[in-house]
Amino acid sequence: MNSHTFASSGPLRGTISIPGDKSISHRALMFAGLAVGCSTITGLLEGEDVLATAAAMRAFGAQITRSTDGIWTVHGAGVGSLLAPRQALDMGNSGTSTRLLMGLVASHAITATFVGDASLSGRPMKRVIDPLSQMGASIEASAGGTLPLMLRGANPAVPITYRLPVASAQVKSAVLLAGLNTPGITRVIEPVPTRDHTERMLTGFGAKLEVGEENGERIIAVHGEADLKPMDVTVPGDPSSAAFFMVAATIVPGSDLTIRNVGLNPTRAGLLQVLRQMGADITEVDPREVGGEPVADLRVRHAALTGVDIDPAIAPSMIDEFPVLFVAAALAKGTTRATGLEELRVKESDRLAAMAAALTAAGARVDEHEDGLTIHGSGGEPLRGTGNARVQSLLDHRICMSMAVAGLVSQAGVEVDDIGPINTSFPTFQRLLDEATQ
Numbered sequence: 001m002n003s004h005t006f007a008s009s010g011p012l013r014g015t016i017s018i019p020g021d022k023s024i025s026h027r028a029l030m031f032a033g034l035a036v037g038c039s040t041i042t043g044l045l046e047g048e049d050v051l052a053t054a055a056a057m058r059a060f061g062a063q064i065t066r067s068t069d070g071i072w073t074v075h076g077a078g079v080g081s082l083l084a085p086r087q088a089l090d091m092g093n094s095g096t097s098t099r100l101l102m103g104l105v106a107s108h109a110i111t112a113t114f115v116g117d118a119s120l121s122g123r124p125m126k127r128v129i130d131p132l133s134q135m136g137a138s139i140e141a142s143a144g145g146t147l148p149l150m151l152r153g154a155n156p157a158v159p160i161t162y163r164l165p166v167a168s169a170q171v172k173s174a175v176l177l178a179g180l181n182t183p184g185i186t187r188v189i190e191p192v193p194t195r196d197h198t199e200r201m202l203t204g205f206g207a208k209l210e211v212g213e214e215n216g217e218r219i220i221a222v223h224g225e226a227d228l229k230p231m232d233v234t235v236p237g238d239p240s241s242a243a244f245f246m247v248a249a250t251i252v253p254g255s256d257l258t259i260r261n262v263g264l265n266p267t268r269a270g271l272l273q274v275l276r277q278m279g280a281d282i283t284e285v286d287p288r289e290v291g292g293e294p295v296a297d298l299r300v301r302h303a304a305l306t307g308v309d310i311d312p313a314i315a316p317s318m319i320d321e322f323p324v325l326f327v328a329a330a331l332a333k334g335t336t337r338a339t340g341l342e343e344l345r346v347k348e349s350d351r352l353a354a355m356a357a358a359l360t361a362a363g364a365r366v367d368e369h370e371d372g373l374t375i376h377g378s379g380g381e382p383l384r385g386t387g388n389a390r391v392q393s394l395l396d397h398r399i400c401m402s403m404a405v406a407g408l409v410s411q412a413g414v415e416v417d418d419i420g421p422i423n424t425s426f427p428t429f430q431r432l433l434d435e436a437t438q
């Protein structure tokens, strides 16, 4: 365990560049690994989660190399031609790698075993086991439908139409990826829209994919036995990583920070909307497109925030940003109520319980409910914890970084028991924080 104390800081100033988007990086490696021919990926996030995906794609037969200038080259194995991995696939902490790759294996005539760390081994896999079983895969999971699990793919698999019972881009993507090597048309019905990187990028790689709408629900159809062609992907910066700096610069007085190259796909941009509703001062500079995704630089200046009731409908577009939004709410004037967030209990940690405990230890006033938190803000006053509270990060990178931001506005500092998990998604976090606050 590698503990660290984050202490109050001066303003965040200057310009920082955040690393590549994690969701897009996983997909770039997977789709390039399925294409026939040579793709390149620029701006790939080199965090542990994405490296787990790269290792798995190598085990499936893709050739993946990184050149000294940081560009990744992938010679794909081809849809339908994945090899059976010789060893168990170690997914580490990464739910995205696990669920999407389970989809890939499900329609190939191979068997793969998935293992992960203590956090991942507690997370529900039934949500992907159900549709993939309907497609013909057979899956032996640990009790409770968790990792370690063994998945035997079906070939040919059976195309299905699957209505998502939970708003999850991972489940949607698992079914669509299984559909790539399934004869006929595989459909996913999405009652609530979730991040659409799979749809955008698969189209770029030449898959035949149709997105329509019926009775207010999105329907995504993928035509099977696809031939993917290689492409050069540029990965935009991760809005979920930018989030920590958006909140930090907003709540630390005197800050004026520019965050370059932030992905602003509408299915990911909920935090920006909510922070603005609370009174944040964030301007989008030079809006443009990178890798088929909308991107801008964000100029964030300190602002006094006011508590709000967060519309549960916005949750999917900021699902990973709630931990750091709770920190912003702890500094706002008045009360913030967030509801409809049951999904936060099955992320890398139970993020409602983890953030309620961590913020309370740091001196914030928080009530925990079944499906959300109510936070009574300090009105801009520093958090006054006892000073000897140790925050449990529970193998959850976003708890670590959110509480690092809380530390910047605390009187006595915030000690996080283990900051190792930050490397899963944002290995340059500490360096950028030092740069911005020096």
Ligand code: S3P
Residues within 6 Å of the ligand: 022, 023, 024, 096, 167, 168, 169, 170, 171, 173, 195, 319, 320
């Ligand atoms: C992701 C989808 C979300 C998100 C995760 C990444 C993806 O998970 O929380 O960090 O890349 O598809 P769910 O699909 O479980 O909501």
